Amino acid sequence: xxxxxxxxxxxxxxxxxxxxxxxxxxxxxxxxxxxxxxxxxxxxxxxxxxxxxxxxxxxxxxxxxxxxxxxxxxxxxxxxxxxxxxxxxxxxxxxxxxxxxxxxxxxxxxxxxxxxxxxxxxxxxxxxxxxxxxxxxxxxxxxxxxxxxxxxxxxxxxxxxxxxxxxxxxxxxxxxxxxxxxxxxxxxxxxxxxxxxxxxxxxxxxxxxxxxxxxxxxxxxxxxxxxxxxxxxxxxxxxxxxxxxxxxxxxxxxxxxxxxxxxxxxxxxxxxxxxxxxxxxxxxxxxxxxxxxxxxxxxxxxxxxxxxxxxxxxxxxxxxxxxxxxxxxxxxxxxxxxxxxxxxxxxxxxxxxxxxxxxxxxxxxxxxxxxxxxxxx
Amino acid sequence: xxxxxxxxxxxxxxxxxxxxxxxxxxxxxxxxxxxxxxxxxxxxxxxxxxxxxxxxxxxxxxxxxxxxxxxxxxxxxxxxxxxxxxxxxxxxxxxxxxxxxxxxxxxxxxxxxxxxxxxxxxxxxxxxxxxxxxxxxxxxxxxxxxxxxxxxxxxxxxxxxxxxxxxxxxxxxxxxxxxxxxxxxxxxxxxxxxxxxxxxxxxxxxxxxxxxxxxxxxxxxxxxxxxxxxxxxxxxxxxxxxxxxxxxxxxxxxxxxxxxxxxxxxxxxxxxxxxxxxxxxxxxxxxxxxxxxxxxxxxxxxxxxxxxxxxxxxxxxxxxxxxxxxxxxxxxxxxxxxxxxxxxxxxxxxxxxxxxxxxxxxxxxxxxxxxxxxxxxxxxxxxxxxxxxxxxxxxxxxxxxxxxxxxxxxxxxxxxxxxxxxxxxxxxxxxxxxxxxxxxxxxxxxxxxxxxxxxxxxxxxxxxxxxxxxxxxxxxxxxxxxxxxxxxxxxxxxxxxxxxxxxxxxxxxxxxxxxxxx
Numbered sequence: 001x002x003x004x005x006x007x008x009x010x011x012x013x014x015x016x017x018x019x020x021x022x023x024x025x026x027x028x029x030x031x032x033x034x035x036x037x038x039x040x041x042x043x044x045x046x047x048x049x050x051x052x053x054x055x056x057x058x059x060x061x062x063x064x065x066x067x068x069x070x071x072x073x074x075x076x077x078x079x080x081x082x083x084x085x086x087x088x089x090x091x092x093x094x095x096x097x098x099x100x101x102x103x104x105x106x107x108x109x110x111x112x113x114x115x116x117x118x119x120x121x122x123x124x125x126x127x128x129x130x131x132x133x134x135x136x137x138x139x140x141x142x143x144x145x146x147x148x149x150x151x152x153x154x155x156x157x158x159x160x161x162x163x164x165x166x167x168x169x170x171x172x173x174x175x176x177x178x179x180x181x182x183x184x185x186x187x188x189x190x191x192x193x194x195x196x197x198x199x200x201x202x203x204x205x206x207x208x209x210x211x212x213x214x215x216x217x218x219x220x221x222x223x224x225x226x227x228x229x230x231x232x233x234x235x236x237x238x239x240x241x242x243x244x245x246x247x248x249x250x251x252x253x254x255x256x257x258x259x260x261x262x263x264x265x266x267x268x269x270x271x272x273x274x275x276x277x278x279x280x281x282x283x284x285x286x287x288x289x290x291x292x293x294x295x296x297x298x299x300x301x302x303x304x305x306x307x308x309x310x311x312x313x314x315x316x317x318x319x320x321x322x323x324x325x326x327x328x329x330x331x332x333x334x335x336x337x338x339x340x341x342x343x344x345x346x347x348x349x350x351x352x353x354x355x356x357x358x359x360x361x362x363x364x365x366x367x368x369x370x371x372x373x374x375x376x377x
Numbered sequence: 378x379x380x381x382x383x384x385x386x387x388x389x390x391x392x393x394x395x396x397x398x399x400x401x402x403x404x405x406x407x408x409x410x411x412x413x414x415x416x417x418x419x420x421x422x423x424x425x426x427x428x429x430x431x432x433x434x435x436x437x438x439x440x441x442x443x444x445x446x447x448x449x450x451x452x453x454x455x456x457x458x459x460x461x462x463x464x465x466x467x468x469x470x471x472x473x474x475x476x477x478x479x480x481x482x483x484x485x486x487x488x489x490x491x492x493x494x495x496x497x498x499x500x501x502x503x504x505x506x507x508x509x510x511x512x513x514x515x516x517x518x519x520x521x522x523x524x525x526x527x528x529x530x531x532x533x534x535x536x537x538x539x540x541x542x543x544x545x546x547x548x549x550x551x552x553x554x555x556x557x558x559x560x561x562x563x564x565x566x567x568x569x570x571x572x573x574x575x576x577x578x579x580x581x582x583x584x585x586x587x588x589x590x591x592x593x594x595x596x597x598x599x600x601x602x603x604x605x606x607x608x609x610x611x612x613x614x615x616x617x618x619x620x621x622x623x624x625x626x627x628x629x630x631x632x633x634x635x636x637x638x639x640x641x642x643x644x645x646x647x648x649x650x651x652x653x654x655x656x657x658x659x660x661x662x663x664x665x666x667x668x669x670x671x672x673x674x675x676x677x678x679x680x681x682x683x684x685x686x687x688x689x690x691x692x693x694x695x696x697x698x699x700x701x702x703x704x705x706x707x708x709x710x711x712x713x714x715x716x717x718x719x720x721x722x723x724x725x726x727x728x729x730x731x732x733x734x735x736x737x738x739x740x741x742x743x744x745x746x747x748x749x750x751x752x753x754x755x756x757x758x759x760x761x762x763x764x765x766x767x768x769x770x771x772x773x774x775x776x777x778x779x780x781x782x783x784x785x786x787x788x789x790x791x792x793x794x795x796x797x798x799x800x801x802x803x804x805x806x807x808x809x810x811x812x813x814x815x816x817x818x819x820x821x822x823x824x825x826x827x828x829x830x831x832x833x834x835x836x837x838x839x840x841x842x843x844x845x846x847x848x849x850x851x852x853x854x855x856x857x858x859x860x861x862x863x864x865x866x867x868x869x870x871x872x873x874x875x876x877x878x879x880x881x882x883x884x885x886x887x888x889x890x891x892x893x894x895x
Contacts, residue, residue: 027783046631091687245757246748253744263722264714264744265694 021351026367027299032322037316037366040357048350062346069340070333076350078209078222081304082294084209084332086111089286090346091317091324095297097279098191099242099319100255106155106170108307109177110148114284115148115291116181119298122204123189123197137226141285143192148284149277156276160269168277174307185298196299206293227289231325234282238321243305244362282331283307309357312355390415390450390546391436391467391575398431405431406442407601414544418568418578420592420610420621422585424677424845428601429581432546436579437469438462449546469541469548472555474531478524482517486538509540510783514570519539528654529560529659534804536567547571548579553678555870557656564695565591565830570657583622583677585615619878625849633853634835637786639668640703640810641789642839643689643808648698648708650688661698666808666839668808671830673854674843675877681863682843683725686812690722691715691842716745723805725798725843727790731797737769741785742800748830770799774829791822812843827853847877859886 003118049059070080088101090107097104118140121127124142127135140249142218151173189197209222242248254268262270286306295302317323331351338347391413405428412804413419421429434440436447438456447454449465456462459469476485483502487493493502503519510517515533523531532552539547549568554563568591569580582588588595589610597605597618604621605613621718642885643666652658658681666672676682687693691701691712700708703720724730743763746752751762767781774795778788783798794814801809811830815823830853833840844850850857851872859866867886869876879889 029778156682244760246656246753247756249740249743249747249758252736252740253733257729257736260733260744261710262725263690265691265711265716 017371021369032035033318033365036361037262037318037358039257040316040361041355043357044353046352047353048346051349052346062082065340066333066337070337073223076216076336078224080332081224081228082332083336084328085225085227085231085293086286086290087309087313087331087335088305088325089227089234089289090306091313091328092231092234092321093279093282093286094310094314095317095321095324096238096242096251096282097275097321098255099252100154100275101269102159102275102279103167104152104155104170104276105167105311106173106277106307107279107286107310108303108305110151110169110280111179111287111290111303111307112141112174112177113151113280114144114148114287115295115302116177116184116287117143117145117284118288118291119184119189119197119200120147123298129201131364133205137206137292138148139268140204140288141230142329144284144288145281146284146289148287149281152278152280153273153274154349156273159270159276161332181302182300185300189298199296201293201297205248205296206289208293209279223294224290225300227293227295229290231287231328234285235325237319238282241278242321247271249275283310283376287359309335310349312351312358315358316354329372381634388415388451389448390655392448393432393436393445394448395445396442396447398440399443404601405773409445409598409601409603411596411603411607411776412607413577413579414538414594415577415833416572416575417593418521418580419782420580420582420588421596421598422582422618423598424583424587424622427497427583427598427622429583429598430476430550430637432598433469433550433579433581436465437467437548442586448579451510463539463544466543466548467543467548468542470550470552472550472552474535476534477530479522480521481520481527482526482534482537483519485523485534485539486684490542500703506537506541510537513574514567515540527560528555529557529563532556532560532564533567540876545575546577546579548732550581550584552580552581553584553706555654562586572740574819584621585618588618593671593891595678599623613883615849615882616875616879618874619882623878623881624740625718625876636669636835636855637837638670638838638855639837641704644699644843645685645689646699646701648685648688649697650684650693652681652684658687658863659695660699662863662865664858664865664868666841668807668835668839669757669837670855671840671842671853673850673857674841674860675850675881676845676860677855677881678845680860682845682860683776684814684863685860686722686725686810686843688811689808690720690739692722695817711894716804718849719807721745721801721804721809721813723801723809724815725816727793727797728786729880732785732793735784735846738771738776738781738783738785738788739763742770742803743765745804751771766803770796770803771853773800791818791825794818794822798826802829802833806833806838808839808840808841810843813845814842815844815846815849823849847874 006227045063049063052059052062069076071077091110093110094104121136121140121143127139154167155164155166156175159166160171185195191198195310206225206227208225209219213220242251248264250261250271253266253269255263258268290302291298309331313324313327318326334347334350389412393409393411396406396409409428409431409432421433423429423581427830431440435442437533438459438461445802449467454465475486481507483499486506506519515537517526517530517533517537523534526534532555536547551729556564567867572578580592593619594607595605595610595613596603596607599622645662645664647661647663648659649657649661650659662681663686665670674682685694688695691710695708698708700704702720707715707718728734743752743766747758752759752766764781770776771781773777776795776799778794785793788796815826818826827849829844842850842853853873857869857877858871859869859877861881862884866880866884876886876889880886
């Protein structure tokens with residue numbers, strides 16, 4: 001309100017109506033925040049539609065196509081879930097860090113390191129080739145978590161100890177992670193001159209629904225893997241941690257007011273390191289589940305930017321771990337079926353518009369805007 | 378003498394008449410008159426919140442007055458921005474410098490001007506700025522980057538900025554607050570050389586000895602009103618000024634029962650600590666608080682009170698001394714241990730330190746007990762227990778809030794303070810440190826807060842009450858210490874306001890009593 005008025009008095013120019021922006025005095029109702037998220041998605045779809053229309057396409061057909069090829073049958077639904085799994089885990093990774101206003105945009109790199117860690121178990125090899133499946137799964141998960149956590153720990157430690165800006169350090173470490181993987185697939189584990197490792201033996205694969213097709217014929221051809229269970233459990237555990245545990249309380253307190261946290265005796269630097277560690281571990285787990293559940297070998301381009309999409313998912317879910325599940329499925333569909341219309345363009349554009357709308361919508365959560373006609377003074 | 382004489386002869390460069398300025402809920406300036414003569418240093422003296430800065434912000438074009446007239450160089454003016462004021466030759470140097478750290482002195486001075494237009498011609502401007510600096514003894518290297526400069530040098534850049542823009546009336550808002558003692562002397566020299574060359578200076582301060590040192594005349598404000606207008610500094614003593622500044626009207630007194638004073642709970646011995654700028658804020662503070670008494674700490678704001686509170690709570694590192702809490706030295710121990718030992722701090726800044734604005738009332742009241750049974754259970758927080766605790770406090774302290782799940786940012790100042798007090802008192806502290814607990818509250822809320830503090834005293838807690846409101850200290854405290862520039866000037870048992878006032882201005886108790894005898 002004041003900003004608009006002072007601008008007017010300086011210029012002497014008056015609009016025919018008054019735009020009043022004032023901080024909300026009451027809590028917005030509970031449905032308001034999810035509604036804004038929904039509006040952001042709808043707006044983004046509308047912008048996407050406009051672009052498709054301008055390009056001479058039929059937006060209605062395009063969206064119907066996306067819906068059909070992502071939710072239309074059990075088969076494609078299963079494929080959507082496969083895409084959603086890594087998104088859930090990186091979304092959780094981002095939501096935890098963002099909750100403390102720690103801008104970890106390094107989930108991409110932590111994902112790559114997690115994939116590397118998981119591959120190590122098979123390719124080094126840590127376990128003999130014919131070791132039982134459960135040993136592979138457990139060890140690959142642990143190794144993925146460990147390497148992801150390590151990649152999160154470095155920027156966390158630098159932030160806590162030397163106040164190094166985590167946005168820059170996590171972003172830069174993404175590039176290191178990708179090149180680190182490249183080194184191994186080009187040189188160390190390259191198979192037959194191709195830039196990829198050998199295919200993992202089957203007992204290093206996460207169990208898939210189709211593995212149980214003998215007993216349940218309905219599962220035939222479904223690629224959804226155990227990563228879904230891991231992601232769902234992780235979401236539930238994280239929800240309990242954030243909202244029900246003492247540590248979660250500390251995170252929420254620091255995120256909202258670090259000075260109050262200090263005043264209450266909560267150590268900020270310790271939590272910076274811990275949160276980055278766990279955030280990295282979750283993203284690492286995403287890398288492991290993708291390698292062991294889908295790709296089954298270490299290669300380049302294992303992520304079409306999952307780590308970055310995780311940022312948008314975290315915001316779309318308003319940092320709530322359970323809402324991350326829903327947001328991830330939506331984005332999984334967008335990535336999967338989006339390819340049906342265009343490999344890159346529109347789906348990425350929609351993601352971007354969602355992000356912009358979400359950031360803008362925070363303003364409406366905090367302020368109320370009212371337009372009143374100006375009566376002549 | 379000749380200075381007083383001179384002021385009569387020379388023309389007023391500024392004359393403000395019957396200035397009124399209201400802020401929501403506060404009358405910051407109430408019919409204030411102010412005159413500035415050419416070539417003088419005119420001190421504007423008053424406690425924090427007396428309306429000094431408001432008045433000068435009006436003169437500098439930052440605020441518009443709600444009433445009254447401003448005449449500059451015999452022309453009535455109505456500034457709508459600082460730019461207008463600068464064009465009329467008025468420049469204000471704020472407490473917080475407005476400089477770009479990564480740019481050079483010259484670049485900062487030229488910032489926002491129409492000249493140079495495109496190419497900077499830095500060498501040429503460097504010379505010009507050097508010339509001005511030479512003229513007034515403001516030594517600073519024009520090519521140096523701001524971040525390389527000391528605070529004192531940065532202040533000189535701010536002054537240069539105004540001089541370069543042709544200001545002949547300079548308003549300095551508490552210029553000494555950020556300076557080390559040696560730098561203050563340099564500043565005073567500069568001020569004298571500027572007035573000698575015909576500039577006029579308004580010197581805003583709440584530090585009496587500085588006002589006595591540097592000013593030709595002084596105007597005293599108290600609670601938005603002028604208590605003394607333009608008297609020559611030579612004709613007054615600091616005791617007079619202290620009285621004019623502090624005032625002595627008692628608003629109301631709270632009923633205070635006789636309480637039994639117990640053992641010494643807190644004993645502070647020669648504690649030293651630096652402020653955020655790394656300058657010494659506590660220079661050997663010694664005091665003690667016993668169970669069942671409220672001990673007041675009086676002093677003009679910014680004399681080390683906040684730093685003392687923070688040091689006692691473990692939030693600020695002490696560089697020396699001892700803090701004994703019930704026989705145990707707790708200096709520099711982690712905050713959490715302090716909380717466990719029963720130290721409770723009601724912080725001065727309710728929104729930025731005392732609460733987490735976007736968290737619920739429940740989350741805010743468990744801030745210090747979330748890891749203790751019954752609310753903390755193992756790794757978890759017992760939500761039911763926490764909600765029960767919050768509901769009880771809401772009831773007991775009459776916190777006006779729709780539900781305990783409401784974010785505290787939506788609470789009024791009084792209710793927010795109730796949340797903090799409810800949290801702190803429910804922890805049953807052995808030592809409660811309350812810093813400005815009634816600041817910014819309305820009368821009803823003030824009484825409520827004061828009653829809660831007295832209840833603490835009656836229940837046997839040791840209370841250290843830090844306030845700049847003398848009335849409050851007098852009506853609540855059993856004893857009052859006075860702090861000045863990080864040292865305790867003395868202790869007053871009988872609530873003698875004259876003594877307190879003089880000690881607040883930096884006179885030690887022994888000297889006060891000596892003067893009293895004469």
